[in-house]
Amino acid sequence: xxxxxxxxxxxxxxxxxxxxxxxxxxxxxxxxxxxxxxxxxxxxxxxxxxxxxxxxxxxxxxxxxxxxxxxxxxxxxxxxxxxxxxxxxxxxxxxxxxxxxxxxxxxxxxxxxxxxxxxxxxxxxxxxxxxxxxxxxxxxxxxxxxxxxxxxxxxxxxxxxxxxxxxxxxxxxxxxxxxxxxxxxxxxxxxxxxxxxxxxxxxxxxxxxxxxxxxxxxxxxxxxxxxxxxxxxxxxxxxxxxxxxxxxxxxxxxxxxxxxxxxxxxxxxxxxxxxxxxxxxxxxxxxxxxxxxxxx
Numbered sequence: 001x002x003x004x005x006x007x008x009x010x011x012x013x014x015x016x017x018x019x020x021x022x023x024x025x026x027x028x029x030x031x032x033x034x035x036x037x038x039x040x041x042x043x044x045x046x047x048x049x050x051x052x053x054x055x056x057x058x059x060x061x062x063x064x065x066x067x068x069x070x071x072x073x074x075x076x077x078x079x080x081x082x083x084x085x086x087x088x089x090x091x092x093x094x095x096x097x098x099x100x101x102x103x104x105x106x107x108x109x110x111x112x113x114x115x116x117x118x119x120x121x122x123x124x125x126x127x128x129x130x131x132x133x134x135x136x137x138x139x140x141x142x143x144x145x146x147x148x149x150x151x152x153x154x155x156x157x158x159x160x161x162x163x164x165x166x167x168x169x170x171x172x173x174x175x176x177x178x179x180x181x182x183x184x185x186x187x188x189x190x191x192x193x194x195x196x197x198x199x200x201x202x203x204x205x206x207x208x209x210x211x212x213x214x215x216x217x218x219x220x221x222x223x224x225x226x227x228x229x230x231x232x233x234x235x236x237x238x239x240x241x242x243x244x245x246x247x248x249x250x251x252x253x254x255x256x257x258x259x260x261x262x263x264x265x266x267x268x269x270x271x272x273x274x275x276x277x278x279x280x281x282x283x284x285x286x287x288x289x290x291x292x293x294x295x296x
Contacts, residue, residue: 015249019241020234023214027233030218038219049217056213056240059206064247067198074193074253074261081186082270085110088179089274095172096162106158107278108132109151110183111271116148117187118263121194121254148187155180190254198251203244210240262287262295 013020038044089107096103112129119126129147130138137154144150159180163173218233225232249259265287275283289295 015245016238016241019245020238022211023234023237023241024230026211026215027218027230027237030215030233031222031227031230034219034222043223044216044219046220049213049220052209052213052216056206056209059202059209060240060244060247063202063206063244064250066202067247067250070193070198071250071253071259071261074190077186077189077193078261078263078266081114081183082266084179084182084186085114085270086273086277088176088183089277091172091176091179093277095168095176097167099162099165099167102158102162102167104278105134106155107274109137109155109158111274112137113148113151113155113183114267114270116151117190118267120146120148121190122256122263124256149184152180152184152187194252194254203248206244210237210244213237213240258290265295 034044088110092103092106109132112132115126115129115132119129129151133141133151137151140154141147141150156177159168159173159176162168163170168176214233214237217236218229221232222229249257253261254263268284268287272283272286287295
């Protein structure tokens with residue numbers, strides 16, 4: 001997630017340079033086609049790039065709105081996980097009577113749940129969660145395809161054992177179990193966003209329309225601007241392309257890039273909070289920004 005107000009032009013150009021080269025080549029080709037093949041036969045009406053520009057504006061606006069909705073929903077889900085995690089740890093630590101070992105194990109296991117969920121959403125091999133799990137938990141989790149769901153199942157089983165041992169009363173049992181349900185809901189909503197592909201036709205058609213617009217705009221403006229139309233065509237196309245690329249960078253909010261939801265930072269923050277609530281000394285440092293521009 002970007003943490004700066006002003007984005008460097010170099011970052012934008014790094015994201016669009018390939019498309020920029022294609023646009024410059026297209027504008028150059030359009031200029032020469034108009035200059036040597038079309039100029040002496042007919043005039044291209046200005047209504048064509050006007051209509052295409054309007055269509056592109058609608059497409060880009062729709063794409064960016066939908067992309068931001070996906071990103072914001074993901075951010076709200078992980079914001080809820082932060083709050084629920086703190087509440088869960090506080091309840092387990094203070095509500096469970098005379099069973100500090102189980103309390104510590106459940107809080108550690110929740111940290112493992114968050115790291116396992118993060119690794120799954122980002123499609124990475126991140127086994128940080130292993131250090132927070134005992135050997136018997138690791139053996140059971142190895143039998144499952146969904147490690148974070150398996151961890152929640154073990155949490156529920158330990159909570160049931162506490163209830164049967166009268167280490168926690170019925171009302172507090174229900175409260176903590178409700179938090180486990182919310183963790184499951186957040187997990188499911190995150191997986192839904194991750195597994196739902198943004199309709200590729202919208203992105204594809206937007207790219208095609210931008211290319212057609214750049215070509216027709218260059219053909220039209222070259223009638224008056226001459227060779228300068230190559231630069232002007234690229235400039236107008238750059239505005240559309242950079243806007244579209246900016247929106248599409250939010251489509252997959254859990255990707256490990258500067259535009260994604262900062263899962264590393266959020267997970268580390270929860271880890272620090274929970275370990276401090278357990279009064280442990282081995283607490284990691286917060287995730288630091290990269291180049292003072294963004295956090296992952």
